[in-house]
Amino acid sequence: xxxxxxxxxxxxxxxxxxxxxxxxxxxxxxxxxxxxxxxxxxxxxxxxxxxxxxxxxxxxxxxxxxxxxxxxxxxxxxxxxxxxxxxxxxxxxxxxxxxxxxxxxxxxxxxxxxxxxxxxxxxxxx
Amino acid sequence: xxxxxxxxxxxxxxxxxxxxxxxxxxxxxxxxxxxxxxxxxxxxxxxxxxxxxxxxxxxxxxxxxxxxxxxxxxxxxxxxxxxxxxxxxxxxxxxxxxxxxxxxxxx
Numbered sequence: 001x002x003x004x005x006x007x008x009x010x011x012x013x014x015x016x017x018x019x020x021x022x023x024x025x026x027x028x029x030x031x032x033x034x035x036x037x038x039x040x041x042x043x044x045x046x047x048x049x050x051x052x053x054x055x056x057x058x059x060x061x062x063x064x065x066x067x068x069x070x071x072x073x074x075x076x077x078x079x080x081x082x083x084x085x086x087x088x089x090x091x092x093x094x095x096x097x098x099x100x101x102x103x104x105x106x107x108x109x110x111x112x113x114x115x116x117x118x119x120x121x122x123x124x125x126x
Numbered sequence: 127x128x129x130x131x132x133x134x135x136x137x138x139x140x141x142x143x144x145x146x147x148x149x150x151x152x153x154x155x156x157x158x159x160x161x162x163x164x165x166x167x168x169x170x171x172x173x174x175x176x177x178x179x180x181x182x183x184x185x186x187x188x189x190x191x192x193x194x195x196x197x198x199x200x201x202x203x204x205x206x207x208x209x210x211x212x213x214x215x216x217x218x219x220x221x222x223x224x225x226x227x228x229x230x231x232x233x
Binding site for chain 1: 127157158160162168169170171172175176177178179181213215217220221222223224225226227
C-alpha cells in the first residue's frame with residue numbers, strides 16, 4: 001500500500017529556510033490524477049494548506065504563503081519537497097505531507113486527502 | 127479565501143449517543159466538502175468525501191449530509207474510540223481550507 005513519510009530538521013532558526021521532504025513508497029508520484037500536498041497544524045490550531053504539486057509538476061500555493069513557498073518533486077527518488085523561506089515563530093507547527101486523490105461520489109470526482117504521513121514537528125527558534 | 131466555521135467547538139456525549147457536528151462555509155461550495163477525524167498525536171484520517179461519500183474502511187455509523195454552504199456530520203452509536211477532533215474541509219476553490227475543528231469527548 002502507498003505510504004508517505006516526512007523527513008527534515010525539527011529546529012530551524014528565525015529568518016532561515018525550512019526544508020522538508022516527503023518520501024512516497026508503494027506507488028509512484030508520477031501517477032496521473034493525484035496531488036501531493038503539504039499541510040501544517042500549529043499546536044492546538046486548525047489545519048492549514050500550504051500547497052500542492054500535481055503529477056505533471058504544476059503547483060498551487062496558499063496565497064498567504066505563496067511568496068515564501070516552493071514545492072517540488074523528484075520522480076527519480078519518488079519524493080516531493082517543501083521549502084519555506086524567511087521563517088518566523090509563526091511557522092512553528094506539525095507539518096504533514098498528504099496525497100489528494102479524486103474520490104468518486106455520484107458521477108463527480110471530489111478531491112480529498114486520503115493518505116497522510118505521520119507528520120513532523122518543526123520549531124522555529126534561535 | 128472561503129472561511130469554514132464548525133459548531134460546536136467541543137461536545138461531550140455518552141457511549142451509544144447520537145451526535146451531530148455542523149460546518150458552514152462562507153459561500154456556496156456545492157458538495158466539495160470533506161470530513162476528517164484526528165486523534166491526539168496522529169495525522170487526520172479521511173471519513174467523508176464529496177459531502178456524503180463514506181471512505182472505505184470507515185464504520186457505517188458515520189454519515190454526512192449537506193450541500194451549498196451548510197453541512198452536517200452525524201455519528202450514531204457513539205463509541206469510546208470516537209473521541210477525537212473532527213474537521214471539515216472545502217475543496218471548492220483554492221486555497222482549500224479547514225474548519226477550526228470540533229473536539230468530541232465520549233464519557
